[in-house]
Amino acid sequence: xQLIIKEKINMRRIVFAALLGFSxxxxxxxxxxxxxxxxxxxxxxxxxxxxKDAFAKKGPDLFYAGNKYRQEWLASWLQKPERIRPAGMxxxxxxxxxxxxxEIDTATLKNHVALSKADATKVAHELMExxxxxxxxxxxxxxxxxxxxxxxxxxxxxxxxxxACHLIEPEFGGLSGPELYTAAKRLQPEYIASFIRSPQAWxxxxxxxNKHVSDGNIQKIVNYLQVLSKETxxxx
Amino acid sequence: MLNKFLLLILLAAFAAxxxxxxxxxxxxxxxxxxxxxxxxxxxxxxxxxMSVMPRDHTDAKAMxxxxxxxxxxxxxxxxxxxxxxxxxxxxxxxxxxxxIKDMVQHLRMLCKCKFGT
Numbered sequence: 001x002q003l004i005i006k007e008k009i010n011m012r013r014i015v016f017a018a019l020l021g022f023s024x025x026x027x028x029x030x031x032x033x034x035x036x037x038x039x040x041x042x043x044x045x046x047x048x049x050x051x052k053d054a055f056a057k058k059g060p061d062l063f064y065a066g067n068k069y070r071q072e073w074l075a076s077w078l079q080k081p082e083r084i085r086p087a088g089m090x091x092x093x094x095x096x097x098x099x100x101x102x103e104i105d106t107a108t109l110k111n112h113v114a115l116s117k118a119d120a121t122k123v124a125h126e127l128m129e130x131x132x133x134x135x136x137x138x139x140x141x142x143x144x145x146x147x148x149x150x151x152x153x154x155x156x157x158x159x160x161x162x163x164a165c166h167l168i169e170p171e172f173g174g175l176s177g178p179e180l181y182t183a184a185k186r187l188q189p190e191y192i193a194s195f196i197r198s199p200q201a202w203x204x205x206x207x208x209x210n211k212h213v214s215d216g217n218i219q220k221i222v223n224y225l226q227v228l229s230k231e232t233x234x235x236x
Numbered sequence: 237m238l239n240k241f242l243l244l245i246l247l248a249a250f251a252a253x254x255x256x257x258x259x260x261x262x263x264x265x266x267x268x269x270x271x272x273x274x275x276x277x278x279x280x281x282x283x284x285x286m287s288v289m290p291r292d293h294t295d296a297k298a299m300x301x302x303x304x305x306x307x308x309x310x311x312x313x314x315x316x317x318x319x320x321x322x323x324x325x326x327x328x329x330x331x332x333x334x335x336i337k338d339m340v341q342h343l344r345m346l347c348k349c350k351f352g353t
Contacts, residue, residue, distance in 0.1 A: 054266070087281055102279060161323040163285065174281075207270065211325055
């Protein structure tokens with residue numbers, strides 16, 4: 001009898017030790033990020049290489065988050081997430097036929113979970129350590145400059161056509177891409193420049209085309225996005 | 237020896253598949269539908285604020301006025317290459333020439349038309 005009890009105690013110790021080891025390993029590999037975020041986001045890479053994989057994405061890739069986002073924005077957005085892509089990750093899964101044109105089927109869109117301040121801060125910190133594309137970022141030099149709102153608007157609308165797919169104001173522009181008027185608040189300027197230069201260098205199956213934008217125009221866009229972000233922040 | 241030979245065949249088949257790219261239907265779904273619409277009728281989810289409307293790919297009359305070469309050029313190099321809107325971007329960084337050729341045929345299927353008919 002005593003022997004059986006002893007064995008049971010030993011068994012419990014083994015299970016307990018195994019559990020401890022497991023959670024320790026999970027934490028060491030990235031805690032919340034590997035556990036919860038990875039259900040919808042690619043946190044390890046590589047990026048989708050086929051359209052089939054790209055269509056299946058539930059959220060943006062995070063494995064290069066440290067090259068892409070501003071940490072303070074991540075920490076604040078994760079506590080109060082608001083939709084950035086009006087038609088979701090793959091717009092084709094969230095549209096339906098409408099009277100004048102295809103429309104967003106809002107019933108199919110899911111909201112991002114909100115995190116506590118402590119968790120948001122921790123996750124933002126973890127994300128900023130994911131930097132596999134330092135090489136792409138190093139190629140970009142952003143020179144501070146000014147651009148008038150009018151010139152920027154002309155570029156987005158008439159010269160480059162960004163507004164076809166992106167909202168360039170809260171109520172103006174296309175819906176399949178992420179909104180642009182908050183881009184500079186969310187993203188690092190070097191990332192913006194690099195992604196415009198070659199979206200496919202970051203995401204081989206991105207819906208965004210390479211418009212062969214000149215160096216000069218890339219600088220102007222980055223500066224104009226700063227103007228836009230400040231303006232919408234003031235308006236709110 | 238036989239095993240190595242089989243492995244080589246498998247590798248060659250895999251490489252061929254990787255080079256073949258995506259089907260035109262899949263590419264259309266990914267890149268074209270956002271502006272040209274789920275059914276290709278030119279009424280995509282993005283059009284609300286556009287100054288120039290996207291081409292209706294089901295319009296046999298308009299589509300038969302464009303040669304395969306013109307369609308290839310506008311997909312590859314964008315609207316301005318055929319003096320059309322900048323809102324139609326160049327897809328040369330995304331689609332291979334082979335995929336663009338397939339796309340032209342896909343458009344012919346949507347419009348149920350040929351050039352000059």
